[in-house]
Structures are given as structure tokens and as C-alpha cells.
Amino acid sequence: MFAKLRSRTIIPRLNRSLFIQTQSTPNDHALKFVPSGAGPLLPADVPGIEVDSVKDALVKSDLAFKLLSINDKKISSVLIGSDFITVEKSPNLDWAILKPQVFTTLTEHLSMGMPVLKEEFLNSLKNKDKIKEDEEMTEEEELLMLINELIQTRIRPAILEDGGDVIFLKFEDGLVYLKLVGACKSCGSSEITLKNGIEDMLKYYIDEVKGVVGVKDEDPEIEIETTKPVKKFDKIVVDELPPSL
Numbered sequence: 001m002f003a004k005l006r007s008r009t010i011i012p013r014l015n016r017s018l019f020i021q022t023q024s025t026p027n028d029h030a031l032k033f034v035p036s037g038a039g040p041l042l043p044a045d046v047p048g049i050e051v052d053s054v055k056d057a058l059v060k061s062d063l064a065f066k067l068l069s070i071n072d073k074k075i076s077s078v079l080i081g082s083d084f085i086t087v088e089k090s091p092n093l094d095w096a097i098l099k100p101q102v103f104t105t106l107t108e109h110l111s112m113g114m115p116v117l118k119e120e121f122l123n124s125l126k127n128k129d130k131i132k133e134d135e136e137m138t139e140e141e142e143l144l145m146l147i148n149e150l151i152q153t154r155i156r157p158a159i160l161e162d163g164g165d166v167i168f169l170k171f172e173d174g175l176v177y178l179k180l181v182g183a184c185k186s187c188g189s190s191e192i193t194l195k196n197g198i199e200d201m202l203k204y205y206i207d208e209v210k211g212v213v214g215v216k217d218e219d220p221e222i223e224i225e226t227t228k229p230v231k232k233f234d235k236i237v238v239d240e241l242p243p244s245l
Contacts, residue, residue: 018111020103023084025163025183029076030088031095032163032183033102038110042082042117046125048165049117050181052077060121063109070101079165079182080116086163086182143208144171150205151178155198159184166198174210176202190214 017037025032035041042049051057054073057065064078067087074093079086085106089098115122151168159166164184169177178198180190187193191214199212 018107020106022099023163025086026189027088027183027187029091030086030163030183031099032084032086033106034084035106035110040082041080041085044082046122047167048160048181049080050077050165051080059118061117062114063116066105066109067102070105071098074098077182077185081160081165084163088183088185143206147171147176147202147206147209150202154201159193169215174208176209176212177215178212179215
């Protein structure tokens with residue numbers, strides 16, 4: 001009476017154009033993996049996301065969870081950028097062992113078109129941005145915005161090239177608190193980057209800046225400053241400032 005129903009297994013469509021390159025970084029324990037053919041890894045308005053524990057990955061990213069689980073948790077941190085993923089390993093394990101496993105994990109996840117960030121985490125980032133847009137800004141917040149614009153347009157691009165990223169945490173008593181992540185976090189030249197590069201530029205253009213403080217993972221948690229974009233700074237920062245570091 002009824003036609004026999006056949007169960008169907010839906011097989012995800014593979015992205016066969018995916019190709020992953022590796023690039024060295026100033027940190028011997030970190031490699032930058034650059035996938036092509038996968039599209040943007042993050043939305044344009046989302047900064048780099050660092051994940052340095054399995055617990056953190058459970059909230060932020062399934063891909064980071066897979067990477068951090070490689071070889072009995074021998075991966076110490078993962079930085080997801082707009083078009084790259086920096087993987088930092090434990091010092092006591094060789095890349096010859098870990099690199100093929102990282103390649104396999106990235107290829108399987110990205111070729112299936114699976115999201116890089118968890119939807120709930122991505123929505124929470126968007127909600128924070130919405131709150132910032134609804135707030136009026138004070139003169140202090142405008143200063144924070146200018147500092148942030150300098151970091152985003154003149155400093156971050158050079159650091160991203162090296163497989164790292166920089167996070168603006170807060171500005172207090174003339175000091176800019178920053179956190180280097182990814183390949184730059186444990187790089188031997190990180191202090192030089194902070195003092196000779198970032199600090200010099202910020203002090204030159206912003207009189208209120210007296211210095212830069214690098215925040216380490218083991219430091220007490222510092223609340224990240226949140227500011228609303230200020231349109232009157234847009235032209236100044238993009239058109240009139242000198243080339244990046």
C-alpha cells in the first residue's frame with residue numbers, strides 16, 4: 001500500500017579547492033597556517049580570537065577544540081585571524097610530529113564548510129558591539145577610540161603578518177595596556193615590539209600616552225575597554241598618519 005521508504009544519508013559537500021600554506025613566525029614554537037579557497041575565517045568586524053585552553057575552546061570554537069586536543073594536548077594556543085590560523089606548540093615536541101596532524105585537522109574541518117567560531121560566541125560578540133553603538137561617548141572614550149584606531153590601522157597589520165595579534169585592554173594613568181597573542185606572545189622580540197614599535201608610535205601621536213604595558217597570561221584579568229567608533233577620527237587616522245610599523 002505504501003511505497004517502501006529508503007533512508008538517505010546526507011553527505012556534506014567537500015571543498016576541493018581548499019589549499020593550506022604554512023608560514024614561519026618570529027616564534028620558533030608557532031606556525032602560521034594560511035588556507036586559501038575557504039573564504040574569510042572571521043567576519044570583517046571581528047578581531048583575532050585567541051584560544052589557549054580546551055575549556056575556552058568549548059565556548060568559542062570547535063576547530064580550536066580539535067587543534068588543542070592534538071597529541072595529548074601538545075598544542076598550547078590557537079589564534080584565529082581573518083585569513084589565517086596561528087598554532088603554538090609545547091616546546092618539548094617537534095613540528096615534524098605535530099604539523100601533519102594540524103594539517104589533517106584543518107583540512108577536515110574547513111573542507112566540510114564547518115564554522116570556525118561557535119554561533120553562540122559569535123552572537124555574544126555582536127551583542128557587545130550593539131551595546132557600544134547605543135552609548136554616548138565622553139572625551140576620555142574619544143581618546144580611547146583614537147588609540148584603538150592607531151593600533152588597528154598602523155600596528156596590527158604588521159603583527160598579523162608575523163602570525164600574531166595585539167589586543168587593546170585599557171588606558172589608565174597615561175599607560176596603554178596591551179596583550180600580544182599568537183606567535184608574538186612568547187616571541188623573544190616581543191618586548192622590543194612593545195617598546196620600540198608600539199610605544200614610540202602611540203607617544204608620538206597622542207600626548208596623553210606616557211607608556212605601554214605588556215600584559216601576560218598570568219597577570220590578573222584586566223577588563224577590555226569598549227568604545228563606540230568616532231566618525232571625526234576616521235579621516236585623520238586613515239589618511240594623515242604615516243605608514244605602519
